[in-house]
Amino acid sequence: MSIEISGVSKNFGDFVALQDIDLTIPTGQLTALLGPSGGGKTTLLRIIAGLEQADAGSIVIEGNDATALPVQRRNVGFVFQHYAAFKHLNVARNIAFGLEIRKRPKDEIDAKVDELLQLVHLKQFAHRLPSQLSGGQRQRMALARALAIEPSVLLLDEPFGALDAKVRKELRDWLRRLHDEMHVTTVFVTHDQEEALEVANSIVVINEGRIEQVGTPDDLYDKPANDFVLGFLGPVTTLGTKLVRPHDIDISRYEQAATAVGTITRWTRIGFEVRLEVTPEPPHAPGPVQVVVTRAEARALDLHEGDRVWLRPQVGADTVSV
Numbered sequence: 001m002s003i004e005i006s007g008v009s010k011n012f013g014d015f016v017a018l019q020d021i022d023l024t025i026p027t028g029q030l031t032a033l034l035g036p037s038g039g040g041k042t043t044l045l046r047i048i049a050g051l052e053q054a055d056a057g058s059i060v061i062e063g064n065d066a067t068a069l070p071v072q073r074r075n076v077g078f079v080f081q082h083y084a085a086f087k088h089l090n091v092a093r094n095i096a097f098g099l100e101i102r103k104r105p106k107d108e109i110d111a112k113v114d115e116l117l118q119l120v121h122l123k124q125f126a127h128r129l130p131s132q133l134s135g136g137q138r139q140r141m142a143l144a145r146a147l148a149i150e151p152s153v154l155l156l157d158e159p160f161g162a163l164d165a166k167v168r169k170e171l172r173d174w175l176r177r178l179h180d181e182m183h184v185t186t187v188f189v190t191h192d193q194e195e196a197l198e199v200a201n202s203i204v205v206i207n208e209g210r211i212e213q214v215g216t217p218d219d220l221y222d223k224p225a226n227d228f229v230l231g232f233l234g235p236v237t238t239l240g241t242k243l244v245r246p247h248d249i250d251i252s253r254y255e256q257a258a259t260a261v262g263t264i265t266r267w268t269r270i271g272f273e274v275r276l277e278v279t280p281e282p283p284h285a286p287g288p289v290q291v292v293v294t295r296a297e298a299r300a301l302d303l304h305e306g307d308r309v310w311l312r313p314q315v316g317a318d319t320v321s322v
């Protein structure tokens with residue numbers, strides 16, 4: 001059982017937002033839709049939710065063909081960007097809302113709201129209005145509200161997008177733990193590769209309306225399918241005819257078999273790492289090569305601006321031909 005997306009396409013006028021998407025999202029997993037702005041992630045999420053209709057293709061959720069089902073009948077919970085809570089209802093009533101419109105018994109609603117308030121750590125804020133909460137607390141309320149209807153699928157569009165770095169980090173850890181407890185099939189959209197690598201079990205890289213690669217965070221980082229995925233999941237630099245990660249370059253001040261020979265033209269220390277720019281000598285690549293070493297390595301190798309150095313990819317480094 002899972003979410004099966006087959007042959008889904010979507011155009012807005014003559015703009016192709018999604019092109020023939022085939023994707024299986026496994027049950028109980030935390031899946032990230034990752035990609036640059038405008039790539040089609042939100043459109044795909046909205047199609048899964050039933051908020052947008054695909055031009056072609058089908059969506060099967062847990063064995064049920066949901067392609068033509070309205071939102072309310074898909075049993076999905078969602079939190080979209082610029083989420084608007086009911087401003088005049090307190091936190092508890094906001095969480096209860098989905099159950100009230102489904103006309104569940106009052107006892108059941110009270111018990112469920114209580115359980116969810118505990119889960120999202122908002123028990124002491126149950127009677128506050130959304131405007132009296134911080135951004136992170138409001139996001140947790142939104143998640144509790146989405147979870148109240150016991151959805152089989154939880155869809156989150158940039159759930160932590162508008163929050164500061166520290167709160168984002170806290171909420172990521174919290175979402176991970178929540179997922180470990182509840183195992184609701186969860187799909188979240190992000191353009192932040194670190195967020196996807198840290199939180200998701202599985203990542204779908206989407207660009208220009210197509211899927212570039214699907215895999216575990218390790219798969220994508222270690223075995224990128226192409227230069228787009230390699231570049232999107234972390235920094236890359238061109239060494240000879242290959243793209244390689246700057247920390248996967250072996251640098252030496254002594255002559256050795258090398259892909260490029262050049263001069264260190266910039267030396268920048270950022271925290272525990274040192275970023276070097278090496279300008280290769282002809283006939284090597286014209287642009288500078290970025291190399292990252294630890295501070296201890298830079299010291300041990302005695303690297304300075306102006307030094308002549310020999311560069312090659314480290315043994316086992318991931319490279320993609322350019």
Ligand SMILES: Nc1ncnc2c1ncn2[C@@H]1O[C@H](COP(=O)(O)OP(=O)(O)OP(=O)(O)O)[C@@H](O)[C@H]1O
Binds near residue numbers: 038
């Ligand atoms: N209702 C619409 N009408 C016209 N064009 C739209 C509509 N919704 C989305 N688009 C276009 O479709 C493309 C994909 O949008 P989508 O929101 O899915 O991208 P995204 O990957 O989620 O980007 P972001 O990270 O910026 O939210 C964009 O170019 C967008 O302008």
